[in-house]
Amino acid sequence: MxxxxxxxxxxxxxxxxxxxxxxxxxxxxxxxxxxxxxxxxxxxNPYAVEVISEKKLPLECPYERKKGKYYYSCFPRNFSEALNIVEIAKEQGANFSVGLMQINKVWLPVLKKYGYxxxxxxxxxxxxxxxxxxxxxxxxxxxxxxxxxxxxxxxxxxxxxxxxxxxxxxxxxx
Known part of the structure; x- marks a missing residue:
């Protein structure tokens, strides 16, 4: 193993x-x-984006509905597609996580201080x-x-x- x-x-x-x-x-x-x-x-997938929303979003990603929320698992092929998904999530006030390690948006204010x-x-x-x-x-x-x-x-x-x-x-x- x-x-x-x-x-x-x-x-x-x-x-x-x-x-x-x-x-x-x-x-x-x-x-x-x-x-x-x-x-x-x-x-x-370095461009992976997970989006969790209270409402259905205009995303072309597989999703499932659990406990009244939409869980989108997006595996874009490139950087631009990933950014587009994030922009839609932000515009709609959705929660999201990005990248290889799926860093959640809650970390962004702290990470901004370090240039991320x-x-x-x-x-x-x-x-x-x-x-x-x-x-x-x-x-x-x-x-x-x-x-x-x-x-x-x-x-x-x-x-x-x-x-x-x-x-x-x-x-x-x-």
């Missing part, structure tokens, strides 16, 4: 693999875990760096645990000891 994971890890371009390695080293996080989270979040924008989060390495930073913050609260991984997805207050999200990340680690 480790060999398969290693092969998958390095099949991703050398530049992207280096992003995982550098972020892992900087934050003291296993780069395979960061990779597995990226695989879970975006299936390694929606545009820069659609860059592979920037997304990995920011995602590792968020995971490191979760680990500072929950330690090196699965609850910290769930915190990455749900935030500090919503994190659970075990969840479907953790199971998917674990599957992507194998």
């Amino acid at each position: 480790k060999a398969k994971m290693l092969l998958n890890f390095f099949v991703v371009t050398g530049v992207l693999a280096n992003c995982f390695l550098e972020a892992g080293k900087y934050y003291g996080i296993n780069p395979y875990l960061i990779y597995a989270i990226a695989k879970t979040e975006s299936n390694l 924008t929606i545009r820069s989060l659609l860059n592979w390495c920037n997304s990995v760096k920011v995602g590792a930073w968020i995971l490191a913050m979760c680990m500072s609260v929950y330690g090196n645990s699965w609850k910290a991984v769930d915190c990455y997805n749900k935030g500090i207050k919503g994190a659970k000891e075990w969840s479907q999200y953790i199971e998917t990340v674990l599957k992507n680690l194998k």
Whole structure:
């Protein structure tokens, strides 16, 4: 299993693999875990955008309706398409997450202080760096645990000891 994971890890371009390695080293996080989270979040699509809205939006993305909300999973082919989806989400007041690590819009005010924008989060390495930073913050609260991984997805207050999200990340680690 480790060999398969290693092969998958390095099949991703050398530049992207280096992003995982550098972020892992900087934050003291296993780069395979960061990779597995990226695989879970975006299936390694740097332009992925998830949109959550109270109303149906004019997006050409698959969606499902849960608990009265529309959940759009968009996998654009390029940067311009991703930006267009984000603009529609912003205009409609929808929640959204962008990039390889699916960085949620709630982080944008903090990230702006460090020079990050929606545009820069659609860059592979920037997304990995920011995602590792968020995971490191979760680990500072929950330690090196699965609850910290769930915190990455749900935030500090919503994190659970075990969840479907953790199971998917674990599957992507194998």
